Amino acid sequence: MQEFDNIIELTDFEGCAGKINVSIFKTGARSWVPYFVYLPPNWSPNETYPLVLFLHGQGGDEGTFNKYVQAEQLNEWITNGDIEPLVIAGIRGDNDRDNVQWFAEENESLLVKEQGGEFIQFCQNSFHAGDHGKQISIEGHSRGAAGAIHYYLKYPGLFSSIVGMGYVSDYTLEDNFFLGRKNLEALKRESTWLKLEIGTEDSFVRNKNRRACFEMHQFLKENSIEHSFEILHGVEHGFDTYWNYYSDEEMLNGLAHLKFHERSRKRNCR
Template sequence: MKNYLLLFAVIIFSTVFSMAQNLTEPPVSDFDVYQKDIPHGSIDTVQYFSSTVGTERTTLVYTPPGYSTSEKYPVLYLLHGIGGDEFEWLNGGHPEVIFDNLYAAKKMKPMIVVMPNGRAMKDDRATGNIMARDKVEAFATFENDLLTDLIPFIEKNYPAIKDREQRAIAGLSMGGGQSLNFGFGNLDVFASVGGFSSAPNTKQPKELVPDPELTKKKLKLIFISCGDKDGLIGFSKRTHDYLDETNIAHYYYIIPGGQHDFVVWKASLYNFVQLLFK
C-alpha cells in the first residue's frame, strides 16, 4: 500500500500536461478498494452477432448504480491488451470498483461502459501464440466489428445516447493503440479518446491526424498516459509530441516509476473517466 501511495502522490507533480489542460487529483489511496456500504453498478455478459466475424461474440457491459432504462446514458468502449480478452479489465483492474467509488464521491457522470473482445476472429481467445499474424490482424479487423456490429447492438439494446459527443473509446496497450486509431480515424463516431500505454499498433502521428484543424474541431477529449519505465513509452510520446506541434489540446500523463501494468492503467482510467462527457 505504501508503494501505491508514493506512486499516486507524485503523479500530480510529475505529470506532463499540454495546452493548459486542468489536472484532476491523483487517486486516493482506496480508489480501487471495494466498499460494501455504497451503491454498486452491475456487469452483464452479453452476446451479440457479428456480421464482421460471422459468429456470436461476447462483451461485458457495466451499468452504473441507479441505472434505469427510462434514462439515456453516454457510452465508453473500454478495450483490452494483446494478451487479454473481454475479461482482462475485469480480472486485472476491477474497473467496476473504481467506477462505483467515483459515483459514491460524485466525481463521475453516469455512463454505460462496454468491455468487448478486441480480437475480431472466430477463435478470439488469448491462447497459443498471441503474436501470430492472424491474431494481430484481428485487432485491426475489430474496427469494423465495433462500428458495424457492436455499437449498433448496444444502441439498440441499451438506453444509449446516439450522438458522437456521447461516445468515448479508450484502452490499454494494444487496446490503447486501437483506441487512438479508431478514435482519431472516426471523428464522426467518437468525441473522446484515451490511450493508456499504447502499443506499436498505434499509427504514425501524421496518419492519425491527417487534418489537425478537423481534429481540433471534433475531439473534445484526448488523453494519453504511460509509465516512464515502460519500454513502449515512445509510441505515446511521439503522439503527444505531434499533438503539441499541431497545437491540439490533450492530456499527457507520465507516471514516475510506472511499468506496463495495471498500476498505470487503473490510475489512467480513474483520471480519464472523470473528464468524460462534461
C-alpha cells in the same frame, strides 16, 4: 458457438445493475463476439446513459477490465456523486488474443457507426447507452491505446474523448501519422479531448526502446493538435497500474479518466 459454451448469452439486463457482466452477441462481421458490460446502480431501460468503450491490450479479452476494476468501486463513485451514471463496455478484440488489431476491418464495423457499428448499436438497443449526440468515449490500453488513437485520427469528432494508456505499438506509427496528416484540419476543428499516458517503469519503453507514445505526442504538438500527455511516475505497463495510479491530487487515475470523459461530454452539450 461451441467455443463460447462457458459464456451465457444474456437477454434480460434488469438484474445486472451495479455489476460487471460478461456475455456474447451475434454479429455479421465476426459471428459470435464476447463482451463485458458494466451497468450503473439503479440502471433503468427507461433512462439513457453515456458509454465508455474499453479496448484491451494484446493477450487480453472481455475479462480484462473486470479483472482489475471492481463494480463496487464504480458504484461508490456514482452513488457519491463523483461521476454521473454511465455504462462501460468492451468486446474481445480477436479470438486469437495475440493477433488482436483494433483497426482491423471487422472491428471497425463493430465500433464505428459509419461502418455499421454493430456493437455500438447493440449497446444502444440493450443498455440505452451512447445514443444521444457525442456520448461515446474510448479508453484503450497498450494495443487498445493504438486502436483508440487510430479511431481518433481516422474519424475526427466521432467520439467524445479518448484515453490511451501505454501506447507502445511503434509499428502503428506510420499509418497513424498518415491519418493525422490527412485529417489535420478536421482534427483541429473538432478538438476531441485526447489524453496520452505512459509510465516511467514501462518495460517496453525501458527494455525495448518503444517510443510510440512520445513520438505521437511530438507529432500532435508539432501540428498544433490539442491533447494532453502525462508521464506517470512508477507506473508499469499493465492496465492495473494505470488504473490504480494516484495523482498528485490523491485521486485514483481510473476516477480521473471517467471525470475526464464526463467533462468532455458536458462541453459537447453546451
